[in-house]
Amino acid sequence: DSGVTQTPKHLITATGQRVTLRCSPRSGDLSVYWYQQSLDQGLQFLIQYYNGEERAKGNILERFSAQQFPDLHSELNLSSLELGDSALYFCASSVGQGGMNTEAFFGQGTRLTVV
Amino acid sequence: DAKTTQPNSMESNEEEPVHLPCNHSTISGTDYIHWYRQLPSQGPEYVIHGLTSNVNNRMASLAIAEDRKSSTLILHRATLRDAAVYYCILRDWRKTSYDKVIFGPGTSLSVIP
Numbered sequence: 001d002s003g004v005t006q007t008p009k010h011l012i013t014a015t016g017q018r019v020t021l022r023c024s025p026r027s028g029d030l031s032v033y034w035y036q037q038s039l040d041q042g043l044q045f046l047i048q049y050y051n052g053e054e055r056a057k058g059n060i061l062e063r064f065s066a067q068q069f070p071d072l073h074s075e076l077n078l079s080s081l082e083l084g085d086s087a088l089y090f091c092a093s094s095v096g097q098g099g100m101n102t103e104a105f106f107g108q109g110t111r112l113t114v115v
Numbered sequence: 116d117a118k119t120t121q122p123n124s125m126e127s128n129e130e131e132p133v134h135l136p137c138n139h140s141t142i143s144g145t146d147y148i149h150w151y152r153q154l155p156s157q158g159p160e161y162v163i164h165g166l167t168s169n170v171n172n173r174m175a176s177l178a179i180a181e182d183r184k185s186s187t188l189i190l191h192r193a194t195l196r197d198a199a200v201y202y203c204i205l206r207d208w209r210k211t212s213y214d215k216v217i218f219g220p221g222t223s224l225s226v227i228p
Contacts, residue, residue: 043218106158
């Protein structure tokens, strides 16, 4: 158990809909990362938050948005869903304060299926 | 960002040692070398990391070349549970509050009983 909790584990929704994925980081971790993993793309970095602020952005679509709340949990919002958005979405957290301890802990992922 | 290159796939016999190579010829002085692995249907998990010296932990050993342009993850006795995709990643310790943690394709390790 990594200590990172993602909900829901599975989600099936129709094209055009909007969903919210939730991530609770490990206690004390300030950084949260979101990744998308589809069969043919590998692990794609989407976005990183640090202590409530957006810090780094990857290839995140405009239809996707995220935020990190004061209690440090994070949500990834996916809207106008398309079939190609079907993937595993992972959240990771790390202390994020620099130095040697830069290990990132990953949740078990949310499997999103768009039909 | 400095990049890493790894073989796409490797095979090992069970209970044999496995050496997983990674090249990172453009590594900078502030980059730590991290290894993660992803078991089937699970999130990636941290394996080991190092800067210059070789490192050992309960999961594996990390051997870093003297010029730091390559490294090798060593699994001393492969088990079936070690079948996974192994990722070699560089992380600049100065940027951990805003770095991207980019994963490449990794090496898919198969363990043969």
